[in-house]
Amino acid sequence: MARRKLIYEGKAKILYEGPEPGTYVQYFKDDATAGNGAKKDVIEGKGVLNNRMSEFFMVGLGNIGIPTHFIRRLNMREQLIRQVEIIPLEVIVRNFAAGSMAKRLGMEEGATLPRPIVEFSYKDDKLGDPLVPEEYIIAFGWASQQDMDDIVSMALRVNDFLSGTMYGVGIKLVDFKIEIGRIWDNEFPRLVVADEISPDCCRLWDVETGQKLDKDVFRQDLGSLSDAYTEVARRLGVLPSNV
Ligand code: C5P
Known part of the structure; x- marks a missing residue:
């Protein structure tokens, strides 16, 4: 890898300065973490699979008119991405009860929700990404009311696209997280889907068997994470030949 300026290293990805102004290179690591870093491992090939799957979803979103930070896979x-100002929120969309929602409300895992529910966590590892109401987000100036309206409608469009795409390959999209960034084009701010979309940030269950094909396999010690991600990539038709 050529020597270049490190911008930021996160748990699963590294950002480097890009080749052109206004760009970054996003590098996908093999590291897997859960419980805010409490559990860690290296899953050989995960970064390669997530790079491909994130490319697939970001290109798909672009094709239906949802802007993203993605430029091209390198x-x-x-992958080469646009520099964005990340809004410090995890935007979570849920179709079925699972994870923290099922726990918090004492719901059965897999219970159908009356409609997709969008919720927000404040991105802060030290605080464990606490759930925050829209009221806080606007009062603290993390995003405006207009931004929030746009973010909710974007998140629901992403949900429609991802749910449909996944269902088409026999996978139920239980929930997912996206991050939103702001890009300034000629002084006009624009919101785009940023970060990544991969089984690291979704819950994906096989439609027929209910088998988990996402990071819960790692969180809950359910078997090989690499096999689960390989299966998702294979069904999506983006499995690289040498993984
Ligand atoms: O844990 P919880 O049920 O709140 O997670 C909801 C969804 O958001 C899951 O798909 C999970 O993988 C994703 N998520 C994430 N990063 C976090 C928290 C949740 O990708 N820090």
Whole structure:
């Protein structure tokens, strides 16, 4: 890898300065973490699979008119992206009860929700990404009311696209997280889907068997994470030949 300026290293990805102004190179690591870093492992090939799957979803969103930070994939582990100002929120969309919602409300895992529910966590590892109401987000100036309206409608469009795409390959989209960034084009701010979309940030269950094909396999010690991600990539038709 050529020597270049490190911008930020996160738990699963590294950002480097990009080749052109206004760009970054996003590198996908093999590291898997859960419980805010309490559980860690290296899953060989995960970065390669997530790079491909994130490319697939970001290109798909672009094709239906949902703007993203993605420019192009550069190689097995890297993609070129637009620099964005990340809004410090995890935007979570849920179709079925699972994870923290099922726990918090004492719901059965897999219970159908009356409609997709969008919720927000404040992105802060030290605080464990606490759930925050829209009222806080606007009062603290993390985003405006207009931004929030746009973010909710974007998140629901992403949900429609991802649910449909996944259902088409026999996978139920239980929930997912996206991050939203702001880009300034000629002084006009625009919101775009940023970060990544991969089984690291979705819950994906096989429609027929209910088998988990996402990071819960790692969180809950359910078997091989690499096999689960390989299966999702294979069904989506983006499995690289040498993984
Ligand atoms: O844990 P919880 O049920 O709140 O997670 C909801 C969804 O958001 C899951 O798909 C999970 O993988 C994703 N998520 C994430 N990063 C976090 C928290 C949740 O990708 N820090």
